[in-house]
Amino acid sequence: MNHKLTALVIDDEKFAREELIDLLHESDCIQVIDEANNAIDGLKKIHQLKPDVIFLDIQMPLITGIELIGMLDPDNNMPHVVFVTAYDQYAIQAFEDNAFDYLLKPIDTARLQKTLQRLKRTQQEKVSYQAISPNQLEQVPCVGHNRIMLIPTDNVEFACSEVCGVQIQTAEHKMTTQLTLKILEEKTPLLRCHRQYLVHLKAIREIKLIDNGLAEITTISGHHIPVSRRYLKDLKERLGFF
Template sequence: MLKAIVIDDELYAREELNELLVETEQVQVIEQCSNAIEGLKAINTLKPDVVFLDIHMPQITGLDLLGMLDPDTMPKVVFVTAYDEYAVKAFEDNAFDYLLKPVESGRLLKTLKRINAEKLEQPNYEPITASKLELIPCSGFNRILLLAPNEIEIAMSEQTGVHLLTDKDKFTASLSLKVLEEKTDLIRCHRQHLINPTCIREIKLLDNGSAEIVTKSNHHAPVSRRYLKVIKDRFGLM
C-alpha cells in the first residue's frame, strides 16, 4: 500500500481527497498538512511514496515546495489544483502527475496505477540516514552480503549495476554510486568510478591530461581530468 501525504490549505479539499484515497484501498494517508512548511517537514520526516500537493497556497506555493525537495530522494509529487494553466510548469519542475479539482475517482486510479507500476520496477531500499555507512548491502544468489566500506578498492557504475571490487572478489551493490560517495570515504575519480584513497598504489599520468589509478590488488580505475586535480590536492601532489 502506498504511503501518502496530502498538502492543501483548504480543509474541505484535504478531507475530500483523503476520502477518495481511502476508497481506492491502495493508499494510506499518513499525514495531512495545511501549508507548505508543515508539508516539507512531514515529507522529510515520514518519507512518503507520494505527495498530493495543492499549488495555490499562501506564502509558499506548491511549486515553491517542489523546488525545495531533493530530486534524488523526493517522493512522487501529484499536483491537485483548480488551475490547469500551471500544468506545463508543474511537469517542467518534475511533478509526477497533475489532477484537476474536483478530482475524479477514475482519473485518480490511473495516477495510482502509474505510481505502483514504477514502484514495482525499482528495488525498494530503505532511505539511509546515518552519516556514514558501516556496512554496504550487496546482492548475491538468494542472499544479501554485507560489505565493510574499507574492504572496497573500487566502486564502478555499469549497465548491469554498481559493482564493488575488493582484494579478492567483485560484488554488486544494492546502493547507487551517489549514495556510496556521500556515505563512505570513497572518493570520485571519474563520472562512473569511486576509489578508496587508502588502497591507491600508483597514479599513472597519461598524455591527454587524464590518469589511471592502480590499487594494491592491481585493479585499475580511470581518472578524468576533472577529478585528477582533486586527487592530487588530496595527497599534496604537484
C-alpha cells in the same frame, strides 16, 4: 503481502483536502498517513514521516507547492510528487519540475485511479540493487515500462537527482535508475561536481569558469552541467590542474 504506499496530502483548502483523502481511502494500494494545510507544516511532515508520495496543491499562501519541492533534497528519499490544482496553466511547469503526475480539481475518480496504478507499478518495479551489486558497477540498471535496461557506465555522460528520481543521461537518451547518486558515486567512474550531479570525466568537452568560484561543464554531446564551488577543486585535481 500487499504493501501500501504511504501518502501525505498538502492543500490549504479544507474541503478539497478532505475530498481527496476520502477518495484515497477507497484505494487498496495507498494509505494516507497525515495531512497539512500549508507548505511549512507540509515540509516538516515530509521530513518526519518520509511518505512514498505527496499529493500537493500548487497555489497556497506564502509558499507555493512548486516552491516547496525546491526545498527538498532530491537525493534523500524524495517522495513521488503528484500536483493537485484547479489551474491547468501550471501543468507545463509542474512536469518541468519532474512531477510524477498532475491532477486537476475537481478530481476525476477515473483519472486518479490511473495515477494510483502508475504509483503501484513504480513501487513494484523497485529493486534493491545495492544488496546484489558488486563493489564496482560496469552497467547501470535503468527502469522502463515493464523492463530493466543495463547501460554501460562508459556510455553515461552524467547522472542527476530530480524530483522523479535519479536520471541517467547518455549522449542520446535520458533514463531513470533506482540507484542513488551516492551509490553511483561509490560504484562507478562518475565524479561528484554538484550536490545534484555526477559527471563522467571522459564525457567532459569543456569547463567554463564563472564568477564566485562556480563553473559549468559542457559534455561531448552538448549537455550543460553546473559545478559548485565545493567540488570544483576536486574536479580540477582529477583532470590534472592544481
